[in-house]
Amino acid sequence: LASDERRLELALLGFGHVGRRFALLLDERRDDLRRAFRVDPRVVAICTSKHGSIYNRQGIDLRDAVARRSSGQSFGSHETPADLIARLESSAAPVRVVMEATTLSVSDAQPAIAHIEMALDSGCHAVTVNKGPVAFAFRRLHQFASDKGLSFLFEGAVMDGVPIFNLVRETLPSVKVTGFRGIVNTTTQHVLMALEAGEPFAAALERMQAEGIAEADPALDLQGWDAAAKAAALANVLLDADLTPHTVAREGLGPGTAAAVQRAFAAGRRLRLVISGSRGSGGAHASVRLTGLEPTDILATLASTANALILTTDLLDEIAICQMRGNVTQTAYALFSDLVTVCRRAGAGG
């Protein structure tokens, strides 16, 4: 620890594909953070859902931890997220961060919200790649963090590590976002394009699952819940809304979708699952709709692997940002870029 470096202690809740890829990315790029921000980040705690946990206040050997989990080993300790957050709370490190990378519960976003509340309550910054907390409780968590002088960050909630929330916060000062429109769910995008090409629904879905694109249980994607959570997150942050995925007008794919895709195509349109949001006199609202897009619409031209978001603004008219191909590295990068924001603020004396 160089004499002018500030120690940053990090607890990682969730150690699936994303958590492990993040650990390797941090290991690889740690020196970028040390050089840029005079901060020395160490992961001191890792908690898995079913395979135990580790705590090491000197900093966990991340490559070793990833290798052990990837070969199926469990960690020896049974400390819970609450135990590990308590350890951070009692540490003397000037910067402490809890990273939430557990699985989304679309009914109530728990236990992710509880983890974030515990973290903030214990003086730790909270970073999540889980879209639940921002989709269900942005206003409350943001206010709580702000009152405590801490950060609550969630770049990975929409379009993985492609900057959306950071784009608006860091590069569009004084710009008011008045609405958005986008395609943000890859499974449904794949299925709709396969249906357009004439593949039957069940066969298309099985192929997605075999290729690892769709989840084993694809219901959250197909019913539009994943898109609704992202729409709520965007509306809450960019349009000052206070929505949840349950208050987003939601439509999903079903048995009639194949025929609807073909009807739209015959009429020269592309049926896509489109999220949108806008400010209104009674507050902001958001929706997830199967929408027949004109072929010249930039959303209609996206490949099956691509996501895109179009922001409508007061000063810059419409701007679009597109992710051509998503992967787990990009999701892990979302956590990394939020960690950089914490470091930047800490380095500036915050």
Add this chain to the structure above:
Amino acid sequence: LASDERRLELALLGFGHVGRRFALLLDERRDDLRRAFRVDPRVVAICTSKHGSIYNRQGIDLRDAVARRSSGQSFGSHETPADLIARLESSAAPVRVVMEATTLSVSDAQPAIAHIEMALDSGCHAVTVNKGPVAFAFRRLHQFASDKGLSFLFEGAVMDGVPIFNLVRETLPSVKVTGFRGIVNTTTQHVLMALEAGEPFAAALERMQAEGIAEADPALDLQGWDAAAKAAALANVLLDADLTPHTVAREGLGPGTAAAVQRAFAAGRRLRLVISGSRGSGGAHASVRLTGLEPTDILATLASTANALILTTDLLDEIAICQMRGNVTQTAYALFSDLVTVCRRAGAGG
């Protein structure tokens, strides 16, 4: 001036459409800057190319200045850019900024480069909406600013106020850009799409000029110089190159273009003026080429009013950012967002 606010003095060199729109935007959003950064920005000097200048150390009434110039009046003083920069140099304001909004000279980027050198040499931050300085002399000016502890910023050089340089600097920490590809010139985009629709070249161009899309002298656009300057700027900043528009491999539109557009279209492709850049073993290189794009290419799907840039990166694969419709407010916003960067750094004690 609230007791804890730092005074920011600003000289505006160039007071055409962009300079005037910026002045009104600053007038309108000044309080955003005061609240966010505890900085009080005042334009104390304005220099026009042929209609005199103003200096007022209390701060110029911007609405009045815009109204006077827009109704054809000249300003009373004949102070030059050098005189006005000298006035800033001798001021006691803790933050001083020179904004360069003169017309691009594609042969050598003068007098813009000289203005920026004078500004930095006099302890002023330099912000330019003119792409010349970054296209011709980025490495030198960046180093000069850095040595002086000052900022040299140029968001408006490519795609107006849509964040490109800010996007990479502020929201993609630790990401390495390995290449880019884009459509960044609106006049040629309009002409090529008109040719595709069967309109003759001369008629298409005249229509663009009548609509104010193309310049009275469209040669810089049509010959690819504007695109080459933007390609050089992007390569210099994002790919560590040291190019000028003259060392960018350049192609433009000519008498044979209409036939080439039609041949490409008949073969299922869209002929567009595409810039690209990549890192190579002998350093980075960049080009401007008439390129036949597959119709599924996101660049082929852009409307005639749209620009887009695709960045290839190490961690996020490809990401694209698109400007749907440009206008003078967006160009003025580029200056505003760079001013925010100066304020942010000044507010943080820089």
